[in-house]
Amino acid sequence: MTAIRLLLVDDDPLVRAGLSLMMGGADDIEIVGEASDGSEVPELVDRTRPDVVLMDIRMPSIDGITATARLRARKDAPEVVVLTTFHADEQVLRALRAGAAGFVLKDTPPAQIVDAVRRVAAGDPVLSPTVTRQLMSHAAGAEPDTRQVTARTRTDALNPRERDVAVAVGRGLANAEIAAELYMSVATVKAHVSRILTKLDLNNRVQIALLAHDAGLLDG
Structure with a gap:
């Protein structure tokens, strides 16, 4: 089975290290690159050809929403899962409208983050109807x-x-x-x-x- 190619994007090196550690333990996931800002994403995607990008929303130069929108507008774009601190966040809704296939909280148990990457790579959104309604009501x-x-x-x-x-x-x-x-x-x-x-x-x-x-x- 071909491993899922994963790109990590977060401005916090400790978060990237933690994600790299948890993802590196999955036999079917290969981390092909890391970025600290949305501005680095296009070149890295061209070079590493990831299947999935795990994208932080808040970054100093180009945020995850802008980076997601630009990425998803490309031909043969990888899927994007956004990382966030708060689930009922207007920024999350904006990222989903920009083309993200779902989101995970940064304090989500490692096994669930790994599962989210697998599901998105398989074409399944990581978003339940209940969460959608919560987002809509909170961030209209x-x-x-x-x-x-x-x-x-x-x-x-x-x-x-x-x-x-x-x-x-x-x-x-x-x-x-x-x-x-x-x-x-x-x-x-x-x-x-x-x-x-x-x-x-x-x-x-x-x-x-x-x-x-x-x-x-x-x-x-």
């Missing part, structure tokens, strides 16, 4: 009405079946669960998810869930 946008109108306009581009799948993704269902609920094959669900991502110019399932929430599709 400054212009929620405008955001809702914009989100509804974007989701209007979906056909009824795609909308059903988007809602199911927003509820945190896995592909197999969506397939069972909507009476379609897993392959068909995957095809719908791919079309939704392309049609709405999104880059992962977390962004589908956030857009569905913003549009009010998860209400009721």
Whole structure:
């Protein structure tokens, strides 16, 4: 089995050392590089080709949100998991909107951080619907009405079946669960998810869930 290539980005050398120690103990994870600021990320990604980037949010020059947005806009971008101190943080929500596939707290048990990297590398978001709702209620946008109108306009581009799948993704269902609920094959669900991502110019399932929430599709 090919090891998951991991890039660590944090401005605290002690945090990087701790992450390196815990990740280095996993047989299926290879640490290919470390960075102390978001400004170092593009060159390191080009050189090391990571599958996953574990990214601190708060850094002195270029923060993790900006670095994530720039990284996820690239072709064949690696997945990003953001590191944070507080789970109900507006910065976390901004990072997810920028394209992060999830987040972990810095005091999360090592085994759970390792599991998060594995899950994201496999294409699964590290974010539960409950946490999404907590984030939304704690860190609502400054212009929620405008955001809702914009989100509804974007989701209007979906056909009824795609909308059903988007809602199911927003509820945190896995592909197999969506397939069972909507009476379609897993392959068909995957095809719908791919079309939704392309049609709405999104880059992962977390962004589908956030857009569905913003549009009010998860209400009721």
